[in-house]
Amino acid sequence: MAEESFPDTPQQRARKAFEALIAGDDTTIDLAQAALLIASEEYPDLNIAHYMARLDYLAQQVRGKLGLSATQAEILAQFPPERVLEAMNQVFFEQEYFHGNTADYYNPCNSFLNDVLERHTGIPISLSLLYMEVGRRLGMQIEGIGLPWHFVVRCRLPAAVICIDPFEGGRLLTEHECRERVQHNLKGKAKFNPQWLEPVSNKQLLVRLLSNLKHIYIFKGDYVRALSICDRILLLAPHSPLERRDRGAIHLQLKHYARALRDLKAYVALAPQANDISRIQRQISEIRQLIAMLN
Numbered sequence: 162m163a164e165e166s167f168p169d170t171p172q173q174r175a176r177k178a179f180e181a182l183i184a185g186d187d188t189t190i191d192l193a194q195a196a197l198l199i200a201s202e203e204y205p206d207l208n209i210a211h212y213m214a215r216l217d218y219l220a221q222q223v224r225g226k227l228g229l230s231a232t233q234a235e236i237l238a239q240f241p242p243e244r245v246l247e248a249m250n251q252v253f254f255e256q257e258y259f260h261g262n263t264a265d266y267y268n269p270c271n272s273f274l275n276d277v278l279e280r281h282t283g284i285p286i287s288l289s290l291l292y293m294e295v296g297r298r299l300g301m302q303i304e305g306i307g308l309p310w311h312f313v314v315r316c317r318l319p320a321a322v323i324c325i326d327p328f329e330g331g332r333l334l335t336e337h338e339c340r341e342r343v344q345h346n347l348k349g350k351a352k353f354n355p356q357w358l359e360p361v362s363n364k365q366l367l368v369r370l371l372s373n374l375k376h377i378y379i380f381k382g383d384y385v386r387a388l389s390i391c392d393r394i395l396l397l398a399p400h401s402p403l404e405r406r407d408r409g410a411i412h413l414q415l416k417h418y419a420r421a422l423r424d425l426k427a428y429v430a431l432a433p434q435a436n437d438i439s440r441i442q443r444q445i446s447e448i449r450q451l452i453a454m455l456n
Contacts, residue, residue, distance in 0.1 A: 171205035180396055183364065190363040193274065193294040196287075199371065200273040202389060207275055215278050216291075220298035222252045237300045242318055245301055249292070250331035257281060259288060261328035272374050285312040286370050288327035304360035307369055308339060310346055315360065364397045371397075375407070384414045402432035406441065413448065418455070422448045 169177070179198040183190055193216055197209045226248035227240055236245060253259045262271050262282040270276035277283035277291055289305055289312050296303035296316075306313045306324060313334065315324045324334040334342075336358055344353055361369070371394045378387035391408040398404060409424030425445050429438060 172202045175201035175205075176393070179393065183367070183397060187362045187364050190367075192290055192363055192366065195363075195367055196274040196290055196370065199367075199393065200275050203269075203273060203386075204275065212275050212278055216294050217298060219252060219257070219295045222256065223248045223295065223299055226251050242301060242316060245296075245299060246316060246323075246325065249296065249299070249301075250325075253292065253295075253327070254330045259283075259291070259327070260330065261285070261288065267377050267380070269374060269377050272370055272377075283328075284373065285326070285328040286366070286373065289314045290366065290370065292325065292327045305366045306339070306358060307361045307365065308343055308357055311342070312369065313339065368394055368397050379411070384411050387411050388415065400431065402428050402435065405431065406437075413444070418448050418452050422452070 175198050178201075179195060182195055182198065193213060194209065197207065197212055201207045201209065223245070224236065227236065227245070229235070229239070259277075259281050262268065262284065265271070266284060270280065271282065271284040272287055274287060274290065277287045283291070286305075292314055293303045293305060296314075301316065303314050303316050303325075306315050311326075311328070313324045313326045313328075315322055315336075322336060324336065324339050326332040326334060339358060340353060343357060347353070371390050375387055375390040375394065378384070378390060388408065388411045391404060391411055394404050395401065395408065405424045406428040409421045409428060412418075412421035412424060422445060425441055425448070428435075429441060429445070432438070435441075
C-alpha cells in the first residue's frame with residue numbers, strides 16, 4: 162500500500178515560499194513579500210496580496226502629495242529626490258502617523274510587516290523596511306543602514322548622502338550625525354567602524370529582522386518560536402557559526418539532544434577559536450552523556 166501523504170500546512174507552504182524567494186540573487190529579493198512570508202508563519206491566514214496593495218496605496222498617496230498620478234520614471238523626471246522624500250515623510254508621519262513603538266518596543270508585532278501596516282507602529286528595522294518598499298514603488302533608491310542598536314535608511318541626493326530615521330518621524334541625518342550617534346552609544350567601548358554606514362544586503366536586512374524576533378522569543382522562553390526563527394535565519398546565512406550555536410542551545414532547551422549535538426559540533430568546527438569554545442565543548446560532552454543514558 163502506498164504511503165499516505167498529507168497536504169502541507171499553511172506554515173509549511175509559507176516556509177517553502179520564503180525559501181524559494183531568497184534562493185535567487187540577493188538584489189532580486191522582494192523585501193516586502195519576504196517580510197510578509199515571515200509573518201505568515203505566525204498568521205497562517207494572512208492575505209499577502211492585501212498588504213502588498215497597502216504598500217501600493219501608500220505610494221499612490223505620495224504621488225497625490227506631489228500633485229500627480231505618475232509612473233516611477235515620471236516622478237523622478239519631474240521632481241528632485243528631496244521633494245519626493247518630503248512627500249513621503251508627509252504621508253508616513255503626518256497623514257498616516259507611522260511612529261516608533263517606544264511604549265512596547267519588544268512586542269513581536271513590531272517585527273511583522275502586516276502588524277506594522279495595521280497598527281502604524283514598529284521598530285527601526287520594520288519601519289525602515291516599509292519606508293524602503295514604498296520608496297521603491299516611487300522609483301527611489303533607498304538603502305538600509307544597519308547601525309549598531311539602530312536601523313536607518315539612506316538616499317543619495319545630487320550633492321550629498323542623507324540618512325532618514327523612520328523610527329523618529331523621518332528625521333533627516335547627515336552621515337556625520339549618524340557617526341556621532343553611534344559613538345555616543347558606544348561610550349568609548351569600541352572604535353567606530355566605517356562599514357556601519359554602508360548599505361546592508363537584502364538578506365542581511367532579513368537576518369536582522371529575524372534576529373530581533375529570535376532574541377524576543379528567547380527572552381520570553383518561547384523556544385518553539387525561537388527555533389522556527391533560527392531555522393529561517395540559517396536559510397539566509399547557512400554558514401553562520403553563531404546561528405548554529407544559538408539553534409543548538411534552543412534545541413537543548415527543547416530536549417532535542419541529537420539536534421543540539423549536531424549544531425553545537427558544527428559551531429565548534431566553524432569557529433574553533435571562539436571565546437566560548439571550552440564551554441560549548443563541555444556542553445557537547447554533557448549532551449553525549451545524556452544521549453547515552455537515554456539509550
